[in-house]
Amino acid sequence: MNIDRDKLSPMMKRYFQIKDNYPDCLLFFRLGDFYEMFFDDAVTASRVLDLTLTGRDCGLAERAPMCGVPYHAVDNYIRRLIENGYRVAICEQLSDPATSKGLVDRDVVRVVSSGTVMEEDILDEKTSNYLCSIFTNSSTFGIAWTDISTGEFNVYEYSAEDYLERLSNILGSIAPSEIICNEDFVSKYQKVKYFVSNEKRAHCYHDFAYNVSTATRKILSAFKIGSLDVFELTHKNAAVCAAGGLLEYLAQTQKRSLGQLTKISYLRDKSFMMLDNATRRNLELTQRARDGKRQGSLLWVLDKTSTAMGARTLKRWIEQPLQDADAINKRLDALEDLMSSKALRERLGESFYSVRDLERLNGRLAYGNASPKDLLSISDTLEAIPQIKQLLSGATSTLVKGINRSLYSLENVCATLQSALDRDGVSSYKNGGYVKKGYDDTLDQLRDIKTSAKEWLAQLEAQEREETGIRTLKVGYNKIFGYYIEVSKSFVDKVPYRYQRKQTLVNGERYITDELKQLEEKILSAESNATALEDKIFCELKNMCFENLAKLQSNAQALSTLDCLVSLANVSVANKYVKPEINKKIKCIDIVEGRHPVVETLLDRGSYVPNDTLLDDADNRTMIITGPNMAGKSTYMRQVAIITLMAHIGCFVPAKSAKIALTDRIFTRIGASDDLSGGQSTFMVEMIEVATILNYATSSSLLVLDEIGRGTSTFDGLSIAWAVLEYITKNIKAKTLFATHFHELTELEDLEGVKNYRVLVSRANDTIVFLHKIVSGGASQSFGIEVASLAGVTKSVIDHAKSIMHSLEEDSKNRDTNEMLLSSAKKNVTAQVSLFDTQSSKIEQQIRDLDVDNLTPLQALTVLCDLKKQLED
Ligand SMILES: Nc1ncnc2c1ncn2[C@@H]1O[C@H](COP(=O)(O)OP(=O)(O)OP(=O)(O)O)[C@@H](O)[C@H]1O
Ligand SMILES: [Mg+2]
The missing domain is CATH 3.40.1170.10 (DNA repair protein MutS, domain I)
Structure with a gap:
């Protein structure tokens, strides 16, 4: 238009x-x-x-x-x-x-916008809602993310060649609702893998906001600090730019000061275990890979929290496992402390009944949109605190003692709120009536007028009927005309002189009298005065709370941590988890009778078969696991990864005992996942993940590789698997679990640090029974056809498959292709050269030397014959 x-x-x-x-x-x-x-x-x-x-x-x-x-x-x-x-x-x-x-x-x-929502009804209570700001230049990124509903504000920066890869992983763990970025980032957008599988677009924000000096000024003024040192941000220009951009965007869109943002947390590189997006998905930490559901994830097993803020904290813990042994052990000690008394946990659980989402209540309080109901929720939460403090008074662990110290009862605030707010009234606060009777004398008097008004009006009606003799006379009220006396048409001639006409209806007239007018004024002014007074009282109550915001925020953090710990303690007791040993001295992953926490929950109690694991930095660096389909290889490898991760969260683990080395990163390559929307085939995705692992794994990493190379032809696949495994064992020296159906790979046991394992099955008649037990040694058969048969594949297909396999086996005996491949690969093991520059053989040299342009067809044929003969020799 x-x-x-x-x-x-x-x-x-x-x-x-x-x-x-x-x-x-x-x-x-x-x-x-x-x-x-x-x-x-x-x-x-x-x-x-x-x-x-x-x-x-x-x-x-x-x-x-x-x-x-x-x-x-x-x-x-x-x-x-x-x-x-x-x-x-x-x-x-x-x-x-x-x-x-x-x-x-x-x-x-x-x-x-999605990243700046404050409304309770729009937010998901169990998920943090992050607004994220990205700043990039040539090889650095800075990222800042905040949840303004709670006041959390973090920054991070990273500078190295792989910065876009790292950025992608960080975004995966934050899962922001909204992203803003500087202009430079727009050209890199496509290169960040996170965006391939997430529609979320980053929208470009003014470059001036990402300028270092503007950004610095913005941070200093927003947090009322004199120097960036306060938040350890000096010289962290990229992080500063990202944070500055974020603050500017908030100022522009929110148009108010955001008192809930009280500090910036700078995440140090070594604070958290890096988890890339593939690993987060493969290990099903917070959602099932198949359908994104929470049920069936690790979070689903561990989350028995009572409050929404506790649930959000636990999710954060799982997504950001710690790297600092002291911090991990503080949590473990706290769990042990809480696990020692069932009664304590039960009573804490009861106290949590009245704890509300204080984190977000504080957010709304600071934002300026807290309602009377919110204030009552704050006081309900405060009411629980004295008892919680009492329960925690016998605590022995540093963390729990610290929680107790950070809890403030704020008795006066609590008592004032309880005496002021009416539980039934607060839910419909827009109409007033949420201040309790007895809290304020003036308010009570004004309200009395309102109640008395009904009687007065009834009296007036009766009196007028009597005087005029009009039996159907009524006193009524509407918004436009106020109070009136209504008389139906047939009685209009009886209306006295003192009545002033106000409105004519189809079948009657409405009047006003001086007396009614006075009454009206009295009622309406009482009403508006009452509303104004209630507003004033509400403002005073809000201010009282706001003055205590720092303590309320401290309470929120302490309560959510406590809720999280109690949840983990309850789960650990119920599922018989043990305290893992984890510290700088431990260099191995030594798990006795480990279990997969999710699979064991889904199976009948006691039917999960526990398994041991030993990985160290010497003879047992790499486990090659072979065994039939359906035997439990993938489950076992995930179990080791998840137990390692749980230990880093500071959680007890499903095992009889566990020693866990500090692990900088867990890498996984599991299963075939197509990424068609991202324009990548199964095999391509697999190889990209393998490339990431080879580039970034260190000797302190844990690698889980499930059937590498199965997405291509057997020879290509086997060759790649072989070369990858050999490279990892020799060069990276990371702890590695490697499951495969290429039984040829068991030959790699000759290498230092490699051990073969297989999963036991027993064979009875024509069928197999899975024992799910991991034992030393390599397997020689996959029983794929038997598994297909168990799965109900038509008998004629199974029989046909068997006969094909039989003839393939015969064939391969004759040609021994596998042997050939094996021997060529093994030669390389000893020759210490890569698999792919196969010995520049004599034949190859001869072909290279040929002058094809000057060869007659006959000569060419002769050369070919000659070459073939050499080969057969
Ligand atoms: N330790 C165990 N105890 C009991 N059941 C188990 C155990 N491990 C695995 N299972 C069961 O066996 C099923 C198959 O396991 P898994 O997928 O790990 O097999 P796999 O060896 O990786 O098979 P494939 O070679 O086909 O990938 C699981 O879904 C689980 O129900
Ligand atoms: Mg598997």
Whole structure:
């Protein structure tokens, strides 16, 4: 639609002035009880929200397309728009339409996007909601992410050749709802793998916000600090730029100070175990790989938290395992402490009943949109604290003692809130009535007037009926005319002179009298005074809480940590987990009777077969695991990885005993996962993951490689698997678990540090029984056909497969191709050269020397014959 702005009505002119500042947002323009959208915004919103598109005169020949949503139900519409990737700019009336002359003043008070949601109904309570800002230049990235609903604010920077790879992994662990970035990043967007499988787009934000000096100033003023040293950010320019960009974006969109942001945490490189996205997915840490469901993940087993903030913390712990042995052992000691008393855990659990999501309540309090109900929730939480402190008083572990010290009862705050707020009243606070009777005398008096008013009006009605003799006379009220006396048509001639007519209806008239007028004034002023007074009381209560924000935040953190620890302690007791030994001196992964925490939960109790594991930095670096399909190879390898990870979270582990070396990173290459949307085939994905492992694994890493090379032809696959395994064992020296159906690979046991293992099965008649037990030695058979038969594949197909296999076996005996391949590979083992420059054989040299251009066809044939003969010799 072509819009001549000069011709627009004044209100529409103002609309466009505002809209110009928010071109990327849908503008919700407040008109009375509605938010209206116009022109393109209206067309978009009506489609997404399924609203009727109407029109409104705007000064032009054509009416402006328009649609609207009622203000009291706006959250739901905003949620749907955000879910569809839109941002919403909320434009309010800044002056009171009733009292202002001319055009009502309007402006945007806030922009809501998926990363800046504060509304309880829109947020997922068990997931942090991160807004993330990325700054990149040639080989560095800085990243800042915050959850403004809780006040968490982190930054990280990294500089090295693989920075985009690292960025991808960090993004995978944060899973931000919204991403902003500097312009430089836009050109790299496609190169960050995270975005291949996540639709989330990064939207470019002003470069000026990412300028170091602007960013520095922004941080200093936002956190009211004098130097970046306070947050250890001096010389961390990329992190500073990312944080500055983020703060600028928040200032522009939120238009208020965000008191919930009290500090920036800089994540040190060595603080957390790196988990790449493939590993997070393969180990099914927080969701099942197949369908993204929480059920069936490690989080699902470990999360028995009572509060939403505890659940969010636990998820963070799982996604960011620690690297610092002291920090890990603090958690382990705390668990041990809590596990020692069942009664203690039970009573703590009971105390948690009244603990609400204090972290987000604090967020809303600081943001300025806390409701009376929120304040009551804060006081409910505070009420639980004295008892919790009492329960923790006997604690022996450093962490739990620290939690106890960080808990503040704030008795006065709690008591004031409890005495002020009415539990039934707070849920419908918009109509007032949430302040308890007895809290404020004036308020009670004003309310008395309201209650008495009913009696007065009834009295007045009776009195008027009596005086006039009109039996059907009624006293009523409506918003526009206020109180009135209604008389039906047939009695109108009986109306006394003192009645003043106000409104004519079809079958009656409405009047007012002086007495009614006075009464009305008294009632209405009492009502508005009561509302104003309630507002004032509410503000005082909010201020009282806000003054204690630091202590409330400390409580939130302590309670969520405690909730998390109690949950892990309960799970550890229920599932018979043990305390792992983990410290700098331990160099091995030595697990006795380890179990897979998720698989064992899904099986009947006691039917999971435990297995031992020994990996060290000498003779037992690499386990090659062979065995039939369905035997349990993949499960076993994941089990070792998950137990290692659990130990780094500071959690007890499913085993009889476990010693776990500090591990810098767990790499996994498991199963075939197509990435067709990302334009990569199964084999390509597999090889990219292998390349990552070879590039970045260290001797302190744990590698889980499941059937490397199965996505291509047997020879290619076997060759790649062989070469990869040999490279890892000789050069990287990482602890490695390697499952394969290429039984030829068992020959690699000749290498230092490699050990063969197989999974036991027993064979009875024509079928096999899985024992799921890992023992020393290599397997020689895969029993693939037997497994297919067990799976119910048609008998004729099975029989055919058997006969094909039989003839293949005969064939291979004759030609011994496998032997050939093996021997050539093994020669390389001793020759210490890569598998792929096979000995420049004599034959190869002869071919190289040929002058093809000067060869007759006959000569060519003779040469070929000669070569073939040499080969056969
Ligand atoms: N230790 C165990 N105790 C009991 N059941 C187990 C155990 N390990 C595995 N299983 C069961 O066996 C099933 C198959 O295991 P898994 O997928 O690990 O086999 P696999 O050897 O990797 O097979 P494939 O070679 O076909 O990939 C699992 O789904 C699980 O139900
Ligand atoms: Mg497997």
